[in-house]
Amino acid sequence: MTTDFPDFAPLRAIGWPYAGIPEDAAWREAFATHPQARPARVVEQHRSGYVVADAPGAAVKAESLPEWQRPRFPAHERPAVGDWVLLEGKRIVALLPRHTAIKRGAAGEHYHQQVIAANIDTVFIVCGLDADFNPRRIERYLLLVGGGGAQTAAPQPVIVLTKADKTEYGPDAVATLEELAVQGVPVHAVNAKDPASVAVLEQYLGPGRTAVLVGSSGAGKSTLTNTLLGIEKMKTAAVRENDSRGRHTTTHRALIPLPSGACLIDTPGMRELKPTGEEDLGEGGFADIEALAGQCRFRDCSHQREPGCAVRAAIERGELDEERFLNYLKLRDEVAVAADKLANRLAQKSEAKVQGKALHKRLEDKYGKR
Template identity: 45%
Template sequence: MELNKYGYNDHFAGRFAELELPSHLIPARVTAVFKHVLRVVSADGEGLARPKTSSFRDVDRMERPAIGDFVALESHPGDTSLIHAVLERTSLFVRDDPDPNAGQQVVAANFDYCFLVSSANDDFNINRIERYLTVAWNSGAMPVIVLTKADLTDQLEAYRSELEAAGFGVPFFAVDSISGNGLAELRELIQPGQTIVLLGSSGVGKSSLVNALAGEERMRTGGIREDDARGRHTTTHRELHLLPNGVIVIDTPGMRGLGVGTASDGLDETFSDIDEIGEHCRFADCTHEDEPGCAVQQALENGTLSRKHYINWQKLKREIAFNERKQNSQLQRQEKQKWKTISKMSKQNSKQNSKHKHRA
């Protein structure tokens, strides 16, 4: 199997060589993540693998293998292979773990585009899209907004206006996966060997979009229920698909709640229009709330800046600030615990040395 079809290129080959690994290890890519095992693809074909315990014993969970990662594999065809190392990532999508005590988790790695998928039905939510944009910009990849089920709405122009205001230059495509409308333009954006990750809530049509881009059924889908306009099928795990046209797609489970973590760079990109307006404020350190001469407040009053957009910016900014404070507190506790452990070991060593001297 040719791994370059799965996005392995000169860049990753260089990263693999830099690790100076034993000769029996080969490059592979993680194509699916399950509860206790991963699926990988390599020159030996497709198979199951797990992280080698000794290689990842003291590694932070963010550095463990995730969907889309290129890894160093000890291949055992017909059995469970072992992952020895994860290659340096070119892009990374991170979210807050639903477990409040678990910190952050990696959703996907090594992709060129983030397709932020929303549907033109009751699921449409501009605040959620701005959240996705914030995290997508922070990932290091190019965000693209895809509005599915476009043939089912008469509000398309209104949605387009909201998305253009929120996206601020982000490519936007309105498509219908059944009729094929809008798909040709979307296909022109991506090239063979490139990887896209699909992000969006359950039922927005991500699986149908994968099938439409592939030109065949790759993902099981369900019809649209009349009572709530949602599909019956939802993805339950992260999976990478190689499409017939050579494009690689990472499908992810729907995420209705998406924490933005500490994505301050992504916030600046998503709300760059507010930053540009803020350059005209009287004071350089203006918070854009109640200071005199605030250009942002003036834009809100004259209607050139959406109040909904501004309120969401405030909300996400507070959330990021809170997460940064929380992370700093966690790091301080970890550092304190580390020095406690070192001090304890030092005292134990001193006692042992004292005993040896006394015996001597």
């Protein structure tokens, strides 16, 4: 590798995952292909382009590759906040392979994927202890977090229940999520405005780590960001009293270095959380139900009235919440539908590639090589 790295400390301060030169073979190959390029991280993503940085406070607007600007270019193959890219001047010349990512199915009937954040270690699923509290939506977030797809690993999910200072039902809410906590998903109830309360999250925010905040508008993500930063950087607004809904004070995704040496990605509130079809229910918060289903007498058990159904038996014993099980069935069906769409999309791309090669050969046979 001929690229000169004079100082890794600024890169480490914005989440560079190595002590020095990249160990990842694909990353090393990209550097070898672009020996004059330098690494940078995408810290903001806008409709008009990207803002990247190679050190804290060194953000610049970057020109993207022309193919990324084509309307039909897959959105999930464009850079997202948290991605590492290679720069020549202020022009992005390569997107380095992601180690982790959170994706969702984009809105609309046609199959598309949208990357929420890339190269992250921890996902803070933020939910307010008011009318925003919804265990079913938390389970949906967990499914997306656990759906690593082509990534080498999935980030660690952590459930953060904000506004603990405004209700006496915090312990009850934590108890409601006990089935998730048993599976190793930490649950913390905090006052997002109180540094002492938020300090429980510091264990996930060590130097070189990257975390992302996801949750509904008004859940307290920006307030949490300000408290972790120690300054009022992100705009906040009060929620409506009648339904606890907030306005989109965060309008775009942004990566922010923290005093601890970690990076935090704040995101706008998301109301639609569609699976991509790559999710694994066992890795997405339903490992216990998947294990029970494997104990049923019949392999094709629908978990309704079949004899020897281990899932129904657990519900009847009070060991499995029936509402959570019904949500499992709903999400299982959504993942199956999305997986079919993904398979069809991949088949169409493969067929188009084959047809393109055949057309190219016919043109060569008729007109010769050009």
